[in-house]
Amino acid sequence: MKHTSAAKPTAMLQVEVQYAASADRLPTPKQFRQWVDAVLDDSDKEAEVVIRIVDNAESTRLNEQFRHRAGPTNVLSFPFEAPENVPTSLLGDLVICAPIVEREAREQGKGAEAHWAHMTVHGVLHLLGFDHIVEQDAVLMEKKEIDILNSLGIANPYQEIAR
Numbered sequence: 001m002k003h004t005s006a007a008k009p010t011a012m013l014q015v016e017v018q019y020a021a022s023a024d025r026l027p028t029p030k031q032f033r034q035w036v037d038a039v040l041d042d043s044d045k046e047a048e049v050v051i052r053i054v055d056n057a058e059s060t061r062l063n064e065q066f067r068h069r070a071g072p073t074n075v076l077s078f079p080f081e082a083p084e085n086v087p088t089s090l091l092g093d094l095v096i097c098a099p100i101v102e103r104e105a106r107e108q109g110k111g112a113e114a115h116w117a118h119m120t121v122h123g124v125l126h127l128l129g130f131d132h133i134v135e136q137d138a139v140l141m142e143k144k145e146i147d148i149l150n151s152l153g154i155a156n157p158y159q160e161i162a163r
Contacts, residue, residue: 012046012089013037021055023098027116035120038148039128046089049124051096059097074100075119077126094123110157114149118157121148 015033019026027035036049054062059072066076079092096119105115125141132138146156 013040014046014048014089016048016050018050018052020058021053021098023053023102025112026053026098027113027120031113031116032120035117035152036124038152039121039124041148041151048088048090049127050093051120051123052093053096053098056097056099059095059100062095072097072100074104075123077123079127079129091124091127094120094127096120096123114154114157117152117154118145118149121145 013033013036015029015036017029017032032051036047036051040047056072059076060070062076063069063071063073066078067073074097076095077092078095080088080090082088082090096116101115101119102112104110105112108115122141122145125144130137130141130144132141142158146158149155149157
């Protein structure tokens with residue numbers, strides 16, 4: 001008797017990457033997809049995410065327009081809210097500022113790739129409704145980030161690095 005096992009159907013994940021800025025070494029679409037997929041690992045639903053890599057000027061404009069904060073920031077998350085009764089798999093958009101991510105990685109003594117992964121994971125968690133405004137929520141979100149990054153072989157981004 002031949003035994004077969006049904007494989008768990010994998011969710012359809014679509015990640016569109018828009019490069020609107022340059023940097024020393026930007027992650028590839030394949031890397032971004034891997035990082036987004038790690039966040040959605042337990043999910044069996046379809047998902048779409050758009051990631052836009054921007055410069056300081058575009059990050060500043062968006063940060064001021066949507067968060068009412070001056071200057072550029074590392075990552076902005078724009079969750080998509082579909083009209084009622086309109087099915088969609090679009091989670092939303094991430095806007096990641098290349099110069100800020102590179103600078104933070106240097107200042108924090110982290111590898112650039114690890115910091116890009118962290119910013120991507122952090123942003124996707126925001127798209128899923130996680131936040132860090134309230135201390136209790138921040139602890140939960142950081143734990144999720146640490147666990148997801150660990151699954152990717154990336155060290156705890158919140159741990160102080162000895163210099």
